[in-house]
Amino acid sequence: MSAVDWTPEQAALRDRLLDASTENTKRCPACAMTKPAGEFYEHAARHDGLTPYCRPCHLARTRVRSKASNRAKARLAKAHRAEYDALYAEELAKLRDDA
Numbered sequence: 001m002s003a004v005d006w007t008p009e010q011a012a013l014r015d016r017l018l019d020a021s022t023e024n025t026k027r028c029p030a031c032a033m034t035k036p037a038g039e040f041y042e043h044a045a046r047h048d049g050l051t052p053y054c055r056p057c058h059l060a061r062t063r064v065r066s067k068a069s070n071r072a073k074a075r076l077a078k079a080h081r082a083e084y085d086a087l088y089a090e091e092l093a094k095l096r097d098d099a
């Protein structure tokens, strides 16, 4: 590689490609901003080791998601309340039988 004489244009292109390949910056699809990698949380399971969304967007999204899922859980619990009660009564009866 050292034998190559880079023109300023080539050097600029090389630097840009190197920059992109080392994931020094990353575009957040939620806020559409390109931010330094440090602005993203680490996520070992992802190909680039970072969460897809930047820190503020990631937090906002997980907060919304957990709120939504809590609401869904509450709805489900209400809908299946009678079912749960029956199961619970059954389990209690079993415990009493064992004792």
Ligand SMILES: [Zn+2]
Pocket (backbone or CB within 6 Å): 028, 029, 030, 031, 032, 033, 053, 054, 055, 056, 057, 058
């Ligand atoms: Zn963002």
